[in-house]
Amino acid sequence: MKKELNVYVGCGEDIREGFIHIDIKNFDHIDYVCKAWEVSSKMMEINHIYSEHMLEFLTNYESDRALRDWFKALKTDGTIKVLVPNMDFYAKQWLEAEWNEDTLKNKTSHAQNSFRGFWGIQQECDPWSENYNDSYLSVQKSGYNKKRIRLLLERIGFVDVETEIKDDIHLIAKARKPKYSGERQVGEDLDNIRLDHKNRYIFASQVINKKYSKVIDAACGVGYGSFILSQNENVNSIISLDISQDALSHAKKYYNNEKITYHLQNLEKDEFTTDSPDYFISFETIEHLPNPEKFIQKVSNQLKKGSVFIGSTPNEDIMPFIQQNFLFHTRHFTMEQLDSMLKKYDFTDIEYFQQDNDAKSLIEKKDDGQFIIFVAKKI
Template sequence: MKISFVEPHLKIYGGIRRIIELANRLTERGHDVTIFHSDGSPCQWMKCIAKIKSYGEVLKEEHDVIIYNDPNPIDYKLVKKAKAKLKVFYVLELYQKSLLKGINPKIYLPWNKRMLILKKCLCSPYLKLSNATWEKKWLKENMNIDSILLLGGVNTKIFHPVKVKKNPNEIRILCSGDPRQRKGTKTILEAVEIAKKEEPRIVLDTYYGKGIPQEKMAEKYCSADIFVEGSWHAGWNNPVAEAMACKVPVICTDIGGVKDFAFHEKTALLVPPRDPEAMAAAILRLIKDEKLRETLRENAYQHIRQFDWDRSAKRLEEILNYELSIKKGSISKIYVAIRNPRKALDKVKTMLREALQRRGRFDKYERLGAYHWDFYKNDPVYRAHVDYIVENWKKRPSGTLLDVRCGDGLISCLLAEKGFEVKGIDIEKEGVRLAQRKCSSVVFEVKDVFEINEQFDYLLASEVIEHLPNPNEFLQKIKGLFRKEALITTPKRNYYKELDPYHFREYSIFEFESLLEKYFKNFQVEASEYHLYAWVKKNGNG
């Protein structure tokens, strides 16, 4: 593919880093990649193997794909005029979100010109990519705009743990020092002054504008005892991700830009934006609590490593190939629609009906039959998942067990073979009918969990909560249905894969733990490559 990026410049900013990382990897994958920017000068701070040209060359060439992200008038007009099979707006930041919703006259004020262009970009017919999960969700909920999630990554060749000799008589706090108001440096300065009254060993350090080479950035991060970030808003917060990759404990503001990797008291301490007192308290807490520092450091390092530029570039390549294939077939589809509009309308109605059905109910059993039994024979990933469940239940004393949303009965049947007295319930009639045909040793009923009032020794909810629009009601209900222990499983979120159309949400291990903590006190989560398993003990439940 001939893939072109349009950027205002190639200066040292997080958004530019993202484009260069993607452009480099797409070039390595064999694509013809060019970055067009204002004067066409080479990037001075980061290696770029993609071609670099000036704005003036954009309209002289034809492009398979042209991608832009900065809502400035020059980039917007260039992309609008460019000859490209596919045009893409990559949403990196939403800035003043209140100006984007509905009809807001303030967006037409001269000083809001950038926001007006951003809204035009968002409302354009171009393909939209979202930079972070919160952006994708916000755009859909507030502007009814669909976008495809394309998360970034961390370059671990640049950002990684290194040993740095530290002064034992000081506690070094690092922040970027970015002077732009929305970056919250003023709040950090105030917080440090408050904290120093109790802990005078604190020393504040920054790196913004100091010309530190990229190969020295890991050393800079690792020289700190704590990294602090104070942004008011962000699309994807690069400094926080980079600090985590360097194994530095993090305090950051609780904003959308960190939601994919900063989880309070698990991978970071989160504080409200523009609250120096809260930030000072978090700094002092981390200084005093060595165990918490180590927990945050290790958890964050393990979590952030899954955000990888190679995976991001591969995902972008998949998206672009798919969208181009759709466009390639669009001419013939338009021709058919013109020649036979009734047939085209019926096709659209069918597609809409199927989409609504999939969101409203689980129709896989009607379409695929008892597919779990086939998966268990033929899919090694699913077989490993089921074997984990069965083998671990086998270690428990036998007793009564409720299998919630039992589906076609595979796991219920295997547990019955291990000596458990199993009752399987599901709201899908076809699933229960298939289960009854497959296994006579289990009592299967078409019933919702909210209709169950009896207690069982054990409870299993395998691959259930991801299908629920409100998992909180479900977890609250099942608390009272078991006497000894429950197992709740869910797929482990893959950040570089589209959400399963039958799932309302998928969870990282820390999101899963945060959800369970609302209802259970005594549980342990184990993780495989593809699944999460929460063993919940009755004793100590809230």
């Protein structure tokens, strides 16, 4: 049986048996010296990540980047456990504190204790001391309560988030990386799918105007889009492809009907084995692929003359690709780059639309949207 990979991030001088130790300082027991947001560069497929009194010493941006990196480094169903100060407790103490010379000297006073709870001990921050260090490693730079830590974890993609308070002063949060990891929309009905994702498929359905159409939905995820397309009376059949067996199992359970057939397929490595469709749909796919041009070429080879390719991708001009912000992407595209690639592989009569992820998520003819949607005909 393969040994579980457990990692202790920001361990300092602490040692936990059975854990790989990571810290920014090179103590004798440290296995890897790196920043908290560089764990995935050292190892992947981690079973469990533990961190104790470390996140609060990062800035808000650093802690967000660290949590995203840990999500990336964890294996499916991997877990994290973090322990941080409970800011609700220290906020209450701060409001109740008396501020005078006596309370400033009394280390157990509400004044002293709440200050340490918010901003740390700061033992290296006295410019009068010979040990003065202006790196401010001992200064706390961010804070958490139950609501905030839950939000930060869930917005990244963690599920089964549990929080508890220990001894009033400590907040413990636990969470799991789900099977449907990354950027997949997961829900048991359409009400639980993000509006911009649904609107792309509604838009595609409106484009499908040929009776008895055969459709391929590539990178279909959990199947909500295929289900939306199946409501179009012009659609005769849909072949829905995805690399994740877990996602397809979800699709078959919640988004299935007689028009849809789900297949496990790696869009990069596997050849298409289905007949040429009338419409080939693949939303938010090419930005995830190491070789998106090869995929476009495969789509072109699959389609007969007059078939239509409908897809979307983030707009590089509006939403520039920054790896730490888009952990599961390989690049974004400008309109010009996308147009050149499509035309290179025999797509013409290309129409472009754009979309923002806002309250309405409308798909419109404009040039400043976060996402580019294209409708291209094979010549």
